[in-house]
Structure formats: C-alpha cells, structure tokens
Amino acid sequence: MTAKPAAGGGRWVEISPERLRGWLDGFYGRHQGADEDGLVLTGASNGDQATLHPPPGLDGATDVDTLLTGLATPPxxxxxxxxxxxxxxxxxxxxxxxxxxxxxxxxxxxxxxxxxxxxxxxxxxxxxxxxxxxxxxxxxxxxxxxxxxxxxxxxxxxxxxxxxxxxxxxxxxxxxxxxxxxxxxxxxxxxxxxxxxxxxxxxxxxxxxx
Structure with a gap:
C-alpha cells in the first residue's frame, strides 16, 4: 500500500486488488462500522470518509460489491x-x-x-x-x-x-x-x-x- 497527501486535504492510498477486502475489513473495524453510499464509506465512530476510485476498465462499478466482483476478473x-x-x-x-x-x-x-x-x-x-x-x-x-x-x-x-x-x-x-x-x-x-x-x-x- 502506498500513500501520499491529496490536494485539498486528506491523503491518497493505493491498494492492490488482492488486499482490498482486508483493507475494507480494517476500515470497518477501526470505525466501529461504516455507512456505504455507493463507493463512499463513512466511519460510524467519527465520520472519517473513504472514497474508492475503481482502476481503469472498471469505471462502471458504482458500489463496493460491484467493484470487488470486477476486480476478480481483471479487464x-x-x-x-x-x-x-x-x-x-x-x-x-x-x-x-x-x-x-x-x-x-x-x-x-x-x-x-x-x-x-x-x-x-x-x-x-x-x-x-x-x-x-x-x-x-x-x-x-x-x-x-x-x-x-x-x-x-x-x-x-x-x-x-x-x-x-x-x-x-x-x-x-x-x-x-x-x-x-x-x-x-x-x-x-x-x-x-x-x-x-x-x-x-x-x-x-x-x-x-x-
């Protein structure tokens, strides 16, 4: 996983497809659960947000489940x-x-x-x-x-x-x-x-x- 500051605040991280499920589990665990709105996760404990951006070729993914399914068969x-x-x-x-x-x-x-x-x-x-x-x-x-x-x-x-x-x-x-x-x-x-x-x-x- 790589991370760098994001213009306008926050930071960008990049996750390999094989590690995304584990990262999501960690986000939910750290924030005592999270609300999902499409590809935006909002932590239940403090409102931290994570916005997922699909990789090239999977731009049609509009929610987490669709994204995970697409990642299983790389375009x-x-x-x-x-x-x-x-x-x-x-x-x-x-x-x-x-x-x-x-x-x-x-x-x-x-x-x-x-x-x-x-x-x-x-x-x-x-x-x-x-x-x-x-x-x-x-x-x-x-x-x-x-x-x-x-x-x-x-x-x-x-x-x-x-x-x-x-x-x-x-x-x-x-x-x-x-x-x-x-x-x-x-x-x-x-x-x-x-x-x-x-x-x-x-x-x-x-x-x-x-």
Whole structure:
C-alpha cells in the first residue's frame, strides 16, 4: 500500500486488488462500522470518509460489491508509456503483458550557449520531439490499435505533453477515445517498467479524509 497527501486535504492510498477486502475489513473495524453510499464509506465512530476510485476498465462499478466482483476478473487494458528518450506500448491481461514493444530514441540535451546557437539547438530539439511523437505513434498503431476493440481502457504514463502529442495522431483516434484520466508516474520506459505499470494500473485509489 502506498500513500501520499491529496490536494485539498486528506491523503491518497493505493491498494492492490488482492488486499482490498482486508483493507475494507480494517476500515470497518477501526470505525466501529461504516455507512456505504455507493463507493463512499463513512466511519460510524467519527465520520472519517473513504472514497474508492475503481482502476481503469472498471469505471462502471458504482458500489463496493460491484467493484470487488470486477476486480476478480481483471479487464484487458492497453498501456502507453512515453518519455523523450523512450516509448513502450503493451497489452495487459491482468498483470501479464501479452504483447509489447519498447524503443529508445536519441534526443539532444540543452546547450549552455546563447543567441543563434541556442535557438538552433532549440529548433533541433523541437524537430526531434516531433519525430519521437511520430515514431511512438507508429509503435502504438502496430501494438495497440489492432486490439482497441477488445480493450477496456488505455492507461498512459510518463510525459503528459508527449503522450498528448502521440495520441493527436489521427490514426490513433480509437485509442484516444479509450484514454483513462489516470496518469502513471513511471521511469524511462523499458519492459520491466511496462510490467510494473500493469501492476500499478490495477490498483484501487482511495481518498481518505481526514
């Protein structure tokens, strides 16, 4: 279980599907029971609240029982991870990657020079970024697009701006329509990072107040 502060108060925790029942039992036990309103639990003893956010592909779950049932049969999702130096695309059945492609790119870093030279390098970096987005879109087309009809969601991770640029490609419109709002924090994409992303994407996010 991981936890971090939430904007506006409270904190976020992330729970693996296998541990959610135990976490719920603990919440009820700590609060002498709880009232359920859809996916919002309110502690009976002090009014603490826990709002459950289903993982990508299970957005139709509107109550705890439906969520637990859905978690027992993980949906098939697509993964697209991108940073300037690399991109990874994969299909995940549960935590198993069944198809994938990882590619690294060479991108020039910044230069300390000023004036004309700096502008020249900036234009080169912009051109390289466009080229990376295009090549990444090619990879997504090969790995993800043929499976789009069978995917419950597309989960992205890494550089939001680069991901936006990739999914602006008209070929990927069916994938863009499946994009989940959750953005995973990932290291530079490689196969191991893609496998870790498949695990992270299945976790249930819970907003706890206080």
């Amino acid at each position: 098939r999702i697509g993964l697209l991870l991108a940073r300037k130096g690399a991109v990874a695309a994969g299909i995940a059945d549960g935590t198993t990657i069944t198809a994938s492609k990882v590619e690294r790119f060479h991108v020039h870093g910044r230069t300390a020079a000023g004036g004309w030279s700096q502008q020249r390098y900036a234009r080169r970096r912009d051109n390289q970024a466009d080229a990376v987005a295009g090549k990444a879109a090619d990879i997504a087309e090969r790995v993800l697009l043929p499976e789009a009809g069978g995917l419950a969601a597309l989960v992205c991770g890494g550089d939001r701006g680069l991901l936006d640029a990739i999914l602006e490609d008209r070929r990927l419109a069916p994938l863009a329509a499946l994009r989940h709002p959750r953005l995973l924090e990932v290291a530079e994409p490689r196969l191991a990072v893609l496998e870790e992303a498949a695990v992270a994407a299945r976790k249930v996010r819970i907003h706890l107040v206080p």
